[in-house]
Amino acid sequence: MNNFNFYSPTYFAFGRDAENQTGALVKRFCGSSAPDGSSAPDAAKVLIHYGGGSVVRSGLLDRVKASLDGEGIAHVELGGVKPNPRSGLVYEGIELARREGVNFVLALGGGSAIDSSKAIAAGAVYDGDFWDFYAGKPIEEALPVGTVLTIAAAGSEGSPDSVITNENGMFKRGASGDAIRPRFSVLNPALTQTLPPYQTACGITDILAHLYERYLTNTREVEVTDRLIEALMLTMIHEGPRVIENPDNYEARANIMWAGMMAHNNACGVGRSQDWNSHNIEHELSALYDCAHGAGLAVTMPAVFGYVMEHDVMRFAQVAVRVWGCAMDFAHPEVTARAGIAALRRFLKSIGMPETLGELGGKEEDIPRLVDVLCNGDGRPGSITGFVTLNEEDCANIYRRML
Amino acid sequence: MNNFNFYSPTYFAFGRDAENQTGALVKRFCGSSAPDGSSAPDAAKVLIHYGGGSVVRSGLLDRVKASLDGEGIAHVELGGVKPNPRSGLVYEGIELARREGVNFVLALGGGSAIDSSKAIAAGAVYDGDFWDFYAGKPIEEALPVGTVLTIAAAGSEGSPDSVITNENGMFKRGASGDAIRPRFSVLNPALTQTLPPYQTACGITDILAHLYERYLTNTREVEVTDRLIEALMLTMIHEGPRVIENPDNYEARANIMWAGMMAHNNACGVGRSQDWNSHNIEHELSALYDCAHGAGLAVTMPAVFGYVMEHDVMRFAQVAVRVWGCAMDFAHPEVTARAGIAALRRFLKSIGMPETLGELGGKEEDIPRLVDVLCNGDGRPGSITGFVTLNEEDCANIYRRML
Numbered sequence: 001m002n003n004f005n006f007y008s009p010t011y012f013a014f015g016r017d018a019e020n021q022t023g024a025l026v027k028r029f030c031g032s033s034a035p036d037g038s039s040a041p042d043a044a045k046v047l048i049h050y051g052g053g054s055v056v057r058s059g060l061l062d063r064v065k066a067s068l069d070g071e072g073i074a075h076v077e078l079g080g081v082k083p084n085p086r087s088g089l090v091y092e093g094i095e096l097a098r099r100e101g102v103n104f105v106l107a108l109g110g111g112s113a114i115d116s117s118k119a120i121a122a123g124a125v126y127d128g129d130f131w132d133f134y135a136g137k138p139i140e141e142a143l144p145v146g147t148v149l150t151i152a153a154a155g156s157e158g159s160p161d162s163v164i165t166n167e168n169g170m171f172k173r174g175a176s177g178d179a180i181r182p183r184f185s186v187l188n189p190a191l192t193q194t195l196p197p198y199q200t201a202c203g204i205t206d207i208l209a210h211l212y213e214r215y216l217t218n219t220r221e222v223e224v225t226d227r228l229i230e231a232l233m234l235t236m237i238h239e240g241p242r243v244i245e246n247p248d249n250y251e252a253r254a255n256i257m258w259a260g261m262m263a264h265n266n267a268c269g270v271g272r273s274q275d276w277n278s279h280n281i282e283h284e285l286s287a288l289y290d291c292a293h294g295a296g297l298a299v300t301m302p303a304v305f306g307y308v309m310e311h312d313v314m315r316f317a318q319v320a321v322r323v324w325g326c327a328m329d330f331a332h333p334e335v336t337a338r339a340g341i342a343a344l345r346r347f348l349k350s351i352g353m354p355e356t357l358g359e360l361g362g363k364e365e366d367i368p369r370l371v372d373v374l375c376n377g378d379g380r381p382g383s384i385t386g387f388v389t390l391n392e393e394d395c396a397n398i399y400r401r402m403l
Numbered sequence: 404m405n406n407f408n409f410y411s412p413t414y415f416a417f418g419r420d421a422e423n424q425t426g427a428l429v430k431r432f433c434g435s436s437a438p439d440g441s442s443a444p445d446a447a448k449v450l451i452h453y454g455g456g457s458v459v460r461s462g463l464l465d466r467v468k469a470s471l472d473g474e475g476i477a478h479v480e481l482g483g484v485k486p487n488p489r490s491g492l493v494y495e496g497i498e499l500a501r502r503e504g505v506n507f508v509l510a511l512g513g514g515s516a517i518d519s520s521k522a523i524a525a526g527a528v529y530d531g532d533f534w535d536f537y538a539g540k541p542i543e544e545a546l547p548v549g550t551v552l553t554i555a556a557a558g559s560e561g562s563p564d565s566v567i568t569n570e571n572g573m574f575k576r577g578a579s580g581d582a583i584r585p586r587f588s589v590l591n592p593a594l595t596q597t598l599p600p601y602q603t604a605c606g607i608t609d610i611l612a613h614l615y616e617r618y619l620t621n622t623r624e625v626e627v628t629d630r631l632i633e634a635l636m637l638t639m640i641h642e643g644p645r646v647i648e649n650p651d652n653y654e655a656r657a658n659i660m661w662a663g664m665m666a667h668n669n670a671c672g673v674g675r676s677q678d679w680n681s682h683n684i685e686h687e688l689s690a691l692y693d694c695a696h697g698a699g700l701a702v703t704m705p706a707v708f709g710y711v712m713e714h715d716v717m718r719f720a721q722v723a724v725r726v727w728g729c730a731m732d733f734a735h736p737e738v739t740a741r742a743g744i745a746a747l748r749r750f751l752k753s754i755g756m757p758e759t760l761g762e763l764g765g766k767e768e769d770i771p772r773l774v775d776v777l778c779n780g781d782g783r784p785g786s787i788t789g790f791v792t793l794n795e796e797d798c799a800n801i802y803r804r805m806l
Binding site: 259 | 404405406407408409410411412414415416417418419421592623624625626627628630631633634635637638641642654655657658659661662665670673674
């Protein structure tokens with residue numbers, strides 16, 4: 001196991017009606033980020049940041065505002081976050097936050113609203129262009145962020161990460177830092193019951209991807225994190241079909257919601273090298289085709305795993321046996337490894353996910369452009385690194401496997 | 404799943420030589436507890452609290468002091484913590500902390516040193532008798548606590564809990580509160596390599612007990628936490644024998660150390676009722692016989708589980724199949740359930756744990772006294788409550804099963 005630091009100070013309020021605690025939570029955590037402790041909680045002014053009409057129609061926005069009002073907390077709002085959140089709205093949010101003297105950013109929604117909120121929180125207290133952080137500059141300071149989650153997927157509610165699409169070139173990049181970790185996150189599984197099955201399935205796929213990206217490691221002797229990852233995968237495989245079959249199944253929603261957070265706050269990924277090639281390969285798909293990130297991952301993962309399987313057949317055999325219930329072929333472990341990848345593919349199809357680039361709106365002739373941005377964009381050295389280092393030819397082969 | 408809050412803000416520095424970060428970590432986290440943010444980090448004065456000679460002999464105390472000196476942090480020290488830490492030393496520590504104007508308590512050791520440190524931290528800023536907290540008063544304020552862990556067992560390095568033995572009557576009670584959660588914990592698996600096999604096995608048993616106490620729930624539909632608990636149990640079963648066979652196995656020590664923390668920071672226990680009857684029943688044993696807590700649990704758990712198994716046979720069958728690898732007897736699930744308890748008993752024996760009350764120094768004629776303190780001590784209503792409510796007769800039956 002590698003040396004590591006682990007820090008997950010987010011406060012989670014989980015369960016029915018938990019959003020009614022939002023005002024009290026902002027009050028409790030508002031001043032917690034100021035290095036000199038000088039922001040008095042009662043000085044809070046909140047930017048509520050959200051996406052489309054669903055948080056308005058469902059009444060969630062009103063309930064959250066009532067909760068803030070109940071604590072005497074002022075607020076302004078900015079809607080319009082789209083899936084694969086854009087740099088343009090982040091600039092708008094930064095401008096608004098500065099103009100209004102906001103000192104807390106509250107995300108209402110899924111990973112897109114949260115990631116956009118994190119970008120605004122970091123940009124609002126930074127003199128330069130917020131994109132610097134997404135080009136590699138460390139985030140050292142940010143307004144405190146809180147979240148009210150409406151889809152189990154990105155894990156951004158418990159992570160220090162944010163991914164934004166740069167509209168100047170349509171490519172996605174990530175930034176990370178403890179300063180943008182949510183101070184609190186409200187997780188009410190009932191809020192996810194109105195999600196369409198397709199979006200629910202995209203979330204399930206994203207969570208599985210976060211688990212596979214950690215599972216595919218080159219670090220040896222990591223039984224505890226292997227087992228924790230497998231536990232969360234087994235949970236998703238058990239609960240996923242139940243929630244697709246019955247979207248109102250609160251209990252299945254609750255299990256998925258906690259698994260989604262645990263999959264990405266890194267408690268199950270510490271002390272081991274991780275992959276993230278599938279995410280990188282997918283990011284170019286959702287940036288170019290504006291498909292759902294989860295749908296892109298459903299197409300990407302089997303293609304990547306089949307391509308890199310030879311690098312560590314026993315690792316793929318292990319997940320096949322322990323998670324997918326495949327029988328171990330001791331004479332031919334590669335048969336078991338492949339059976340596990342096939343089981344993943346069947347599972348993703350069974351919950352309604354696409355299998356091919358075409359279903360995402362992609363075409364074979366796009367591949368050179370996808371590969372070029374992936375391997376050379378933003379200063380990358382002609383390859384991407386993870387479980388296996390993949391050069392341009394490898395990436396082109398992987399995209400072709402998606403056809 | 405039940406509604407819950409989860410908050411685990413402890414910073415973990417994990418790996419070889421991590422104790423050399425202690426000074427920097429005290430500096431970083433010293434002021435973080437003051438409600439008005441007024442404690443400047445450079446005003447730190449640390450009470451180093453530890454047990455016997457091993458932290459002195461191993462050089463750990465010197466390395467930690469050097470790390471504090473390197474940051475210009477003043478320190479005083481108080482050794483002498485014993486297993487099953489006593490109230491007498493807590494009073495002494497409180498007195499010392501006040502006299503010296505200490506504003507940070509640093510535990511060096513295992514659960515005993517940490518629990519004693521937490522009690523001192525709470526008592527030092529409280530006007531009354533610190534035992535009030537162990538008799539049920541909520542802990543609202545405490546000096547910040549940090550830990551340098553030397554045994555994987557109690558999980559106190561990531562928990563808000565503390566258990567102290569009252570020397571006036573020799574009984575153990577627990578207290579809990581976010582204020583006594585460690586601000587940071589240093590986890591260097593190499594520090595545990597010098598532990599004798601018996602103490603190592605006691606730690607493994609305590610961790611398994613923390614997992615069983617959470618597993619035995621009356622809450623339905625808790626797949627995610629069931630799976631996480633099972634993952635940590637599987638880790639202990641895999642790594643435990645490896646570390647007993649080879650105490651220098653750093654990798655096995657590392658997996659156990661992270662599992663021990665994860666078993667008790669409650670990430671795997673949220674949203675479900677828990678048991679804790681085995682802990683309560685054992686606490687009377689280690690209070691009366693001064694045996695190791697883990698050894699007491701090894702004797703207690705199979706006795707309790709066999710006694711309460713009928714309450715939920717399928718739960719015991721589930722852990723038998725998923726964790727202990729027993730075959731499911733679909734016609735007779737109770738056969739499978741019993742096989743799982745027998746497998747636990749064999750495992751504990753295989754790592755050198757005792758099986759009977761006699762091995763702990765107990766005698767049949769002590770049972771009435773044990774039962775009386777357990778069920779009626781400190782205002783209890785003649786029974787203890789958990790997975791199953793156990794009255795005096797039940798508890799007497801359970802103690803007799805240990806003979």
